Amino acid sequence: MRTAYREQLSGLGARLADMCGLAAKAMDDATRALLEADLSLAEEVIAEQERIAVMGRQAEDTALKLLALQQPVAGDLRTVVCAIHIGADIERMGALAVHVASISRLRHPECALPDEVRASFAEMGKRAVLMAGIAREVLLSSDSEKASQMHDLDDAVDAEHRHLFTLLIDNKWQDGVCSAVDVALLGRYYERFADHAVEIGRRVVFEATGGLPDAKKLA
Amino acid sequence: MRTAYREQLSGLGARLADMCGLAAKAMDDATRALLEADLSLAEEVIAEQERIAVMGRQAEDTALKLLALQQPVAGDLRTVVCAIHIGADIERMGALAVHVASISRLRHPECALPDEVRASFAEMGKRAVLMAGIAREVLLSSDSEKASQMHDLDDAVDAEHRHLFTLLIDNKWQDGVCSAVDVALLGRYYERFADHAVEIGRRVVFEATGGLPDAKKLA
Numbered sequence: 001m002r003t004a005y006r007e008q009l010s011g012l013g014a015r016l017a018d019m020c021g022l023a024a025k026a027m028d029d030a031t032r033a034l035l036e037a038d039l040s041l042a043e044e045v046i047a048e049q050e051r052i053a054v055m056g057r058q059a060e061d062t063a064l065k066l067l068a069l070q071q072p073v074a075g076d077l078r079t080v081v082c083a084i085h086i087g088a089d090i091e092r093m094g095a096l097a098v099h100v101a102s103i104s105r106l107r108h109p110e111c112a113l114p115d116e117v118r119a120s121f122a123e124m125g126k127r128a129v130l131m132a133g134i135a136r137e138v139l140l141s142s143d144s145e146k147a148s149q150m151h152d153l154d155d156a157v158d159a160e161h162r163h164l165f166t167l168l169i170d171n172k173w174q175d176g177v178c179s180a181v182d183v184a185l186l187g188r189y190y191e192r193f194a195d196h197a198v199e200i201g202r203r204v205v206f207e208a209t210g211g212l213p214d215a216k217k218l219a
Numbered sequence: 220m221r222t223a224y225r226e227q228l229s230g231l232g233a234r235l236a237d238m239c240g241l242a243a244k245a246m247d248d249a250t251r252a253l254l255e256a257d258l259s260l261a262e263e264v265i266a267e268q269e270r271i272a273v274m275g276r277q278a279e280d281t282a283l284k285l286l287a288l289q290q291p292v293a294g295d296l297r298t299v300v301c302a303i304h305i306g307a308d309i310e311r312m313g314a315l316a317v318h319v320a321s322i323s324r325l326r327h328p329e330c331a332l333p334d335e336v337r338a339s340f341a342e343m344g345k346r347a348v349l350m351a352g353i354a355r356e357v358l359l360s361s362d363s364e365k366a367s368q369m370h371d372l373d374d375a376v377d378a379e380h381r382h383l384f385t386l387l388i389d390n391k392w393q394d395g396v397c398s399a400v401d402v403a404l405l406g407r408y409y410e411r412f413a414d415h416a417v418e419i420g421r422r423v424v425f426e427a428t429g430g431l432p433d434a435k436k437l438a
Contacts, residue, residue, distance in 0.1 A: 173396045180399055
């Protein structure tokens, strides 16, 4: 019975890791679609979203079955409840990648990004995708050191996000209101995506160590 | 034993309803702070956020205890897992109210809103707060008819949100880039707040009826 439980639990972790891999790919593709004004890639990201949502529902079903049939307690119980939260985090990451792709689609054939912020979004995208990749590995390994690597990346995303806002509000923005609005929302999507990745790492480490997690960042 | 379980379960629902009431008040205050450039009210909203977070942690602890000690199955299990999701939704609503308050604080002593969008935000705020109030009642009553009242309100918030974007991107925006960015982000915060309220209603109805919930809106 306990062996079956362990197998189901690690199966659940593997499923969440797969979802996280899809969310990383979605943000990678969405970023390329954004930078290159690639309509078909943007539409692919939007179409793929349903896969993440379906996997999310399956993961939650597995978690419910684990709770009902194995009736875990203490640390095991917390692990399953963490998995439920993590599934919701990853679904949200997928939705944020879709938001990026949607802005890219909306502005096609134009590029939604003025030249002066392209490098910032390329950087934010690269780091956000890296973070989702690390979250995926942490889901498979529960490696707390790996999880802590996300903090520097998250700080870099936040710094880039602040830099964008400085550009937007310093009265020198030359690219018009519509583009400023796109840049502000896109910046927020990347920042939130990164926050969810950090949150996944935080939750996994919490369940692995049983220690108190750091306070959640209010973003 | 079962009676104790029912009591704990309805206690959990009552706690979530209290949290939801606090989130409604936070958004009501944040909207007033925004419309009236009221710094002390904005700071009050920001300071109160911690209370919602603490209640969220307590609600999750109660849910974990219910799972560990009562080992519910089937519908009861789903109710507890729903409560865990709902706690996360309400915490997010509180965070969104804080975002509104933070923009209001950042622009003080100016008002963050140009005159032409004041009425829109007053409307969105009123409806968002109403929705949180309905979500609170639904948490206490599981009344699916009440929950369905939220859809019209949510549609109205979405319509107002779209209206704001039309103003922002029609090349006639006269109030500068900084203000456009604020309005775009604020609009998004209200829209997301309303979405979470709908989601709470959807979850409660789902657990009350055991039926399939409507597809989640991708926002």
